[in-house]
Amino acid sequence: MAQFIDDKKRELSDKLEQSDAPDKLQQVESSFRKVMKELFAEMKTLPNEEKKDVGAAINEFKKEFEERIAAAKKKIAELSKNTAAVDLTVPSPEFIRGKIHPLIRVGRMFEEVYKEMGFSIAYGPEIENDKHNYEMLNMPYYHPARDMQDTFYLEYPKVLLRSHTSCVQVRYMLEHKPPFMIISPGVVYRVDEIDPQHTPCFYQVEGLVVGEGINLANLKWAVTESVKRVFGPEYKVKFSPCYYPYTEPSAAVDMGCIMCGGKGCRTCKGTGWMRVAGAGMVHPNVFEAVGYSRDTVGFAFGWGLNRLPMLYFKINEMRKLFENEISLWEQL
Numbered sequence: 001m002a003q004f005i006d007d008k009k010r011e012l013s014d015k016l017e018q019s020d021a022p023d024k025l026q027q028v029e030s031s032f033r034k035v036m037k038e039l040f041a042e043m044k045t046l047p048n049e050e051k052k053d054v055g056a057a058i059n060e061f062k063k064e065f066e067e068r069i070a071a072a073k074k075k076i077a078e079l080s081k082n083t084a085a086v087d088l089t090v091p092s093p094e095f096i097r098g099k100i101h102p103l104i105r106v107g108r109m110f111e112e113v114y115k116e117m118g119f120s121i122a123y124g125p126e127i128e129n130d131k132h133n134y135e136m137l138n139m140p141y142y143h144p145a146r147d148m149q150d151t152f153y154l155e156y157p158k159v160l161l162r163s164h165t166s167c168v169q170v171r172y173m174l175e176h177k178p179p180f181m182i183i184s185p186g187v188v189y190r191v192d193e194i195d196p197q198h199t200p201c202f203y204q205v206e207g208l209v210v211g212e213g214i215n216l217a218n219l220k221w222a223v224t225e226s227v228k229r230v231f232g233p234e235y236k237v238k239f240s241p242c243y244y245p246y247t248e249p250s251a252a253v254d255m256g257c258i259m260c261g262g263k264g265c266r267t268c269k270g271t272g273w274m275r276v277a278g279a280g281m282v283h284p285n286v287f288e289a290v291g292y293s294r295d296t297v298g299f300a301f302g303w304g305l306n307r308l309p310m311l312y313f314k315i316n317e318m319r320k321l322f323e324n325e326i327s328l329w330e331q332l
């Protein structure tokens with residue numbers, strides 16, 4: 001019997017030493033329980049005088065293995081905890097860094113320039129109402145200028161997606177008194193057919209300066225200077241008379257087409273110029289609508305921001321700015 005116990009001990013001991021995983025350990029444990037059962041059953045058949053010694057040997061065997069199995073379980077649990085942790089020595093896979101979208105990059109360049117000039121930034125909602133988007137900007141419901149800026153309605157005719165950032169002017173003036181200088185960047189929407197210069201959703205940066213003595217020369221300087229600071233001092237900017245219901249006088253701002261060097265191409269529709277902004281002296285009706293005196297003076301401008309990265313990076317189609325063309329992005 002003593003020999004039998006020794007053999008079983010050795011056998012289980014070998015198996016236990018090789019148990020490096022929970023399932024293997026479980027097998028050893030169940031073999032051990034089986035062996036115990038067998039030994040106790042065997043012991044019962046022995047004559048009484050042998051029972052005492054054999055019983056003690058079996059108990060010692062039992063105690064030793066219960067302890068060893070418990071220790072092995074603990075060790076395996078520790079090991080599995082460690083392997084689940086992050087192994088800091090493993091080399092990382094190649095990390096592809098994203099870049100800031102060209103539109104946002106150029107937008108931020110302009111923001112920085114305006115901040116240097118003393119402008120602060122104001123934001124407004126993209127879901128607007130008729131009052132702020134048209135009505136208070138001197139475009140009553142019958143005004144033909146609304147046609148050029150038709151938009152998408154959430155609830156016709158009052159709730160809409162803003163067609164320009166000029167509505168932030170109204171919102172800002174309703175809450176602030178002059179003097180102030182603000183710009184307002186953001187997304188705007190229009191029912192525009194897609195062509196090289198148009199997409200139904202695009203970015204604008206609005207500017208508004210109100211204060212005593214503000215004049216058209218200040219407007220011309222601020223707009224021209226911001227282009228020169230972003231694009232370079234030799235860059236050409238053209239002002240020409242134009243019409244906007246919320247400014248009087250109004251101006252269209254064009255920049256020389258970089259794509260063709262001013263000769264005329266598909267992107268600039270053969271004109272050599274690209275319309276980049278509208279501007280003017282704020283109309284007295286707008287000041288009146290926000291509760292200011294009609295004698296208040298100020299200028300406003302609104303950049304079509306999408307045109308600027310097109311010129312800056314020489315991208316000939318506006319819709320490319322919204323396409324996921326990695327080969328294009330990698331060149332910028």
Ligand code: DAH
Pocket residue numbers: 163164165166206207244246247277278279280281299300301302303
């Ligand atoms: N809101 C005009 C547009 O979306 C741009 C514009 C023109 C903004 C004249 C102005 C402005 O602030 O004074 O086409």
